[in-house]
Amino acid sequence: MLLLALFLPLFFAGPASAVSWYFLRYYAPSGASFTAFTGQMVVPTLPRAATYYLWPGLQPTDGSGVYQNVLDGRSGTWWFGSGWCCSNPNLPWGSGFNTYAGETNTFSNMRNSDGKNWTTSITRGSNGSPVTNSFPLGTKSFNQAIFAIELYDATWTFGALTFKNVKIVATGSTDTAWCTKSPENYNTASKYAINGAKATVNGNTVTCSIDSVVLQGPK
Template identity: 50%
Template sequence: MKLSQLPLLLLAAATTTLAQDWHFVAFTTPDGQEFISQSGNMIVPAIHEAATNYLWPGLQSTDNSGVYQNVLDGRSGGWWFGSGWCCSNPSLPWGGGFGAAEGDVLFFNNTRNTDSSEWVSVIEKNCGEASATNSFPIADKVMNDAPFAAELYGAWDFGPVIFEDVILIATGDDTRFCTDNPWNYNGATNVSITGVISTVGVDTVTCNIESITLWGPA
């Protein structure tokens, strides 16, 4: 399944206004495979004024019921970083988070726990300067898409959005979700991806990506 439904979802905040401008790439598992872990670092860009802009890595389920994401939120005029499931089916409270400034390195790790009852999010700023851990009862969701997104209601005036040392782990043994080019929604984003390596283990594929950079609108 491609993320053809993703721009119709209400992602980073409960709002009745659809995003004005979508920029994302998405890695999609072949049929019969699903993501069980997503981790990496996000470099905080500049912020010039309050704007309803959301920058995030995330996972989307096959039923299009929502998106599980770690969101850098610029509405206050400063960045705030937190984790959550947005926005319905089920309706869940947003997890904890913390403020972030330009140049901060934000670590994110979303992992389905071993008994498949919950997804657990661990986020940190600058190797432990701030952190938050939250669990979400959404393990029944089959996560087959991993988008890296800039969801804009304001202008792209913050520079490139950089993800580094990304690791995606999926069930199965097909590496195409890693080695094929990800979907660039509507060709809307100038993007560069470096250092992609796939490794097949016992019923899992690990995809290591050195960097994903969303430079700006195409």
Template identity: 40%
Template structure:
């Protein structure tokens, strides 16, 4: 099931204003990420109207690999996919409710990525071949069009981000977009992995 997600790299490279999305992110950069996993607590739904997406992702210079929680229909649906070049069919997913915890993973073997989701007995797995794509940014985002970030919070727990380089060089360097409240706790480097106890977005 494909969705027209406007990824950060598209806005940055092409300066597009399509959809006029507002971005609220927490981010880490490294030369190359090879895996991302964690538990996402599904936030409350915003008031009807607008387009709310919240997602964890790995991004390269030509696309973004996402587990997108989509609330456009008035309920949340979460699914995996890659938005960018090459253009790939959207992956698998399922409906979730506010308060549900979804475990997500992205793992790589060369150009091949496996994305998995699981929650309350539901599961989905998507395999994607993404050639020539070096994932160098880990992003936790709210991508909102026509709606304020007045819902949530969006909470991630037990997050692990793995790179090809020592996490001590990047785990403590937290970037963000948007003027909004967020907290990151327990980010600790261990070998090539940054272990993060929790990320809370829109934490007011």
């Protein structure tokens, strides 16, 4: 199976749309799953109204969808929101907000202690009020953490996409190699830079802290 086949598009853009994918992917070690994914995302310039989807996200072992915080450029103004795409279960999209080039928005996706739900919180810039939603995804075992650019009939002309102060938490193993080695670069399609990756271990939980993940441009 092609790796791309594990992805479901954020929205169905129609059969005539040509999709381009650029993404970096971290895999949890065998027997472990991701239980938190947090960080900041710097908003790039939006060249025009088009189907740009830029996102960090988590994908489960069953390939049933992706849990993501999406910067959406279809209206001509960036919109940032969170949700699960696209079925199994079929869930309503969460709340969000308009955002603009140069702003640094925060995202936080955490599995609740009850094991039933995940709570997502996103905040615009340094002064925005958090927008919080809950998703019943506790039964999903997330083993992939992804930094993605998903384009439909559009090209990567908006410059670098930067994530900062990233933390990815994996529970169920003490293996730290997944954090400090290079992630998968899908089809070697992206130029990228990762700075300050380090891992700490507490019991059977590994916290991967990364100063910055930068998708610099297409190769």
